[in-house]
Amino acid sequence: MRPALPLFLAGILLSACAGAPSAKDRPAATQPRFQDGPVDPAKLPKLPWHMVNLWWDIPATEDFESFDLDVRVKGEADPATINLYIAPIGIGQLNETNFYGGIQTNIGGYGVSPDSPTGPYHKGKGGIFSRWGNKDLDTSFVRPAANGLIEAAGYEGDFASGRRPYAWTEGTYTYSLRKLSYEKDKDGKEWTWVGAFVSDKSKGDFTHISSLKFPGRTLRFWGRHSAFIEIYGGKKVDIAALPPLEIGIGHPRVNGKPVDIRRLSLVHPQRGPVSPPIMDGALSPDGSEVVFHLRNRLIADQKPQQVLIERKPEPKPEGK
Numbered sequence: 671m672r673p674a675l676p677l678f679l680a681g682i683l684l685s686a687c688a689g690a691p692s693a694k695d696r697p698a699a700t701q702p703r704f705q706d707g708p709v710d711p712a713k714l715p716k717l718p719w720h721m722v723n724l725w726w727d728i729p730a731t732e733d734f735e736s737f738d739l740d741v742r743v744k745g746e747a748d749p750a751t752i753n754l755y756i757a758p759i760g761i762g763q764l765n766e767t768n769f770y771g772g773i774q775t776n777i778g779g780y781g782v783s784p785d786s787p788t789g790p791y792h793k794g795k796g797g798i799f800s801r802w803g804n805k806d807l808d809t810s811f812v813r814p815a816a817n818g819l820i821e822a823a824g825y826e827g828d829f830a831s832g833r834r835p836y837a838w839t840e841g842t843y844t845y846s847l848r849k850l851s852y853e854k855d856k857d858g859k860e861w862t863w864v865g866a867f868v869s870d871k872s873k874g875d876f877t878h879i880s881s882l883k884f885p886g887r888t889l890r891f892w893g894r895h896s897a898f899i900e901i902y903g904g905k906k907v908d909i910a911a912l913p914p915l916e917i918g919i920g921h922p923r924v925n926g927k928p929v930d931i932r933r934l935s936l937v938h939p940q941r942g943p944v945s946p947p948i949m950d951g952a953l954s955p956d957g958s959e960v961v962f963h964l965r966n967r968l969i970a971d972q973k974p975q976q977v978l979i980e981r982k983p984e985p986k987p988e989g990k
Contacts, residue, residue, distance in 0.1 A: 702950045702965070702969045702970070702972070703969070703970040703971065704965070704967040704968060704969060704970055705967065705968040705969070705970045709909050709910070709946075709967075709968060714907075714909075714946055715943075715944050715945065715946065717901065717902060717903040717904075717907070718755075718900050718901060718902040718903055718943045719900055719901040719902075719907070719943070719944070719945035719946065719948070720898060720900045720939050720942065720943040720944060720945055721898075721899050721900055721901065721938070721945040721948060721949040721962075721964075722898060722899050722936060722937070722938060722949055722951055722962060723760060723896055723897070723898045723936070723937040723938075723939060724760070724896060724897040724898070724919060724934065724935070724936055724937075724960060725894065725895070725896050725933075725934070725935045725937060726894065726895040726896075726921070726922060726929065726931055726933070726934050727893070727894060727931070727932040727933040727934075728893055728894065728895060728922070728924075728929040728930060728931060728932060729893055729929070729930055729932075730890060730891065730892055730893035731890065731891040731924050731925060732888075732890055733888055733889070733890075733925075734764060734849060734889040734890065734891040734924070734925065735848075735849050735925045735926075736846065736847060736848050736849065736923075736924070736925055736926060737759075737762075737846060737847040737891070737922060737923070737924055738844050738845070738846045738847075738922070738923040738926075739758040739759070739844065739845050739846075739897070739919070739920055739921070739922050739923070740842060740843070740844050740871070740918075740919075740920035740959070741756055741758055741772075741773070741842070741843050741844075741845060741917070741918070741919055741920070742841075742842045742843075742916075742917065742918035742919075742920075742959065743756070743838070743839070743840055743841060743842075743843070743915065743916075743917055743918075744840055744915065744916035744917075744918075745840060745913055745914055745915040745916060746839065746840060746913060747775050747913060747915060748775070748913065749775040749776050749792075749794050749795055751905070751911070751913075752775055752901060752905065752907070752912070752913065753774070753775055753776050753792070753901060753902045753903065753904050753905050754774065754775045754899070754900075754901055754902075754915075755772060755773075755774045755775075755798075755898075755899070755900050755901075755902055756772050756773050756774075756899055756917060756919075757770055757771065757772035757897055757898045757899070757900070758771070758772050758845040758897050758919065759771045759772065759845065759847075759895075759896075759897065760772075760896035760897045760898035761896045762891070762892070762895065762896070763891070763892040763894075764864065764884045764889045764890065764891060765884060765885050765886045765889055765890055766892075767801055767802070767803060767884050767885060768801065768802045769799070769800060769801040769802070769882065769884075770800055771797070771798055771799040771800065771845060771847075771866050771879070772797070772798060772845060773795070773796070773797050773798070773836065773838050773843065773845070773868065774795065774796060774797075774798055774833075774902075775794075775795055776792035776793065776794060776795070776904065777792070777793055777794070777795070777796035777797070777798055777819060777833040777834075777835070778791045778792050778793065778819070778821070778833070779791075779793075779818075779819030779820055779821040779831065779832075779833045780819060780820055780821060781819060782814045782816075782818055782819065782820050783816055783817065785816055785817035786817050786818060786819055787817075787819070787835055791904075792904055793819070793835070794835060794837075795835065795836060795837050795838055796819075796833050796834050796835045796836045796879075797833065797834055797836045797845075797866065797868045797877070797879035797880075798831060798832075798833045798879065798880075799831065799832055799833075799866035799879050799880045799881075799882060800829050800830070800831035800832075800882075801829065801830060801831075801882045801884065802828060802829045803828055803829070803830070804828060805828055807822055807828050807829065807830045808822045808830065809821075809822045809830065810883075811830040811882060811883045812830050812831065812832045812880060812881070812882060812883075813832070813863065813865075813880065813881040813882075813883075814832040814833075814834070814880050815832070815834040815878050815879065815880060817834065817835060818832055818833060818834040818835075818879070818880055819832070819833040819834070820832055820833075820880075821833075830882065831880075832866075832879065832880020832881070832882065833879070833880065834877070834878070834879045834880060836868055836877055836879070838868070838870070841870055841871070841872055842870075842871045842872070842918075843868055843869065843870055843871065844868070844869045844871060845866070845867075845868055846866070846867040846868070846869065846876075847864055847865065847866055847867075848864065848865050848867065849862060849863075849864055849889060850862075850863045850864060850865050850881060851863045852887050859885070860885070860886055860887040861883045861884065861885060861886070862883070862884050862885075862886060862887060862889055863881045863882070863883055863884075864881060864882055864883075864884055864889070865878055865879075865880070865881040866878075866879040866880055866881070866882075867879060891924060895922050895929070897919050899917060899919075899949065899962060900943070900945070901945070909946065909948060909966055909967070909968070910966050910967075911966065912948065912964055912965070912966040913964065914963075914964065914966070915963070915964040916961065916962070916963055916964075917961075917962045917963075917964070918954070918959040918960065918961050918962070919959055919960050919962070920958060920959045921934075921958070921959070931979050931981065932980075932981050933977065933979060933980050933981070934953075934960075934977070934978045934979035934980075935975060935976070935977050935978065936951050936960065936975065936976050936978055937974065937975045938972060938973075938974050938975070940974050946968055947968055947969040947970075947972040948964060948965050948966075948967075948968065948969065949962055949963065949964050949965065949969075950962065950963055950965065950969055950972065951963070952978075953978040953979070957979070960978060
């Protein structure tokens with residue numbers, strides 16, 4: 671029996687299944703209209719606020735080796751005032767195993783060495799790499815960094831996760847996965863370790879966040895990809911005090927090559943974890959990234975979905 675998806679992952683998948691308008695209906699990249707009057711906190715949804723999903727339809731990769739995606743941040747996200755998660759991998763699948771990863775203003779978890787951060791559960795900026803599975807998941811599925819954090823639990827579905835402090839700020843970063851090593855367990859079952867890394871493009875570093883164990887020796891990366899941006903729980907959110915952030919999310923590269931994008935959709939979820947309308951997005955003029963803006967007012971008449979890229983199938987030759 672396949673394990674049930676945690677609520678937020680199910681919401682991401684539901685957002686991808688809904689129909690989206692055609693490319694000709696997508697709005698221009700302009701300043702949005704805002705709602706009049708103050709925000710009533712009593713009418714806001716509970717955290718987390720899942721502000722946007724991106725969904726790429728791409729060819730599946732039958733022998734996965736690597737993944738890279740660039741994220742650009744303009745403005746400062748203060749861990750003292752906002753719990754922000756930028757997930758270049760909102761949901762991915764390797765051999766039908768769900769995972770996600772990205773950067774957060776406040777990573778959580780439990781230390782693995784004297785070098786790990788201590789104190790309250792939320793411990794400042796860092797990277798995260800998590801996978802889901804069955805009840806047998808535990809911390810043996812994680813190889814954390816020497817100063818990292820670790821967690822395996824069931825409050826978001828059954829998951830195992832590694833996190834590491836990483837002081838990201840304004841700049842451009844690459845979130846990467848690498849197929850690392852292979853092993854057999856005592857029962858003869860095959861497993862592959864996959865590592866997550868974050869690099870600052872201005873410095874050229876390549877920082878290991880954590881590694882996770884996936885079933886199988888050859889890894890199949892599914893024919894889709896998702897990214898998301900959310901504000902998660904742990905802090906009271908004052909919309910009027912939100913920082914004026916601009917976040918650019920580029921396109922995936924798999925096995926060192928840009929993916930063949932058949933369709934790219936932007937979705938503001940209407941089910942599962944939802945958000946007040948405080949983030950808008952549009953494809954950049956050169957098509958290299960999707961640019962999002964975090965607003966400190968409620969956006970009026972926000973469309974639930976838009977198609978940003980759509981490549982129509984090539985017509986079949988006559989007589990075939």
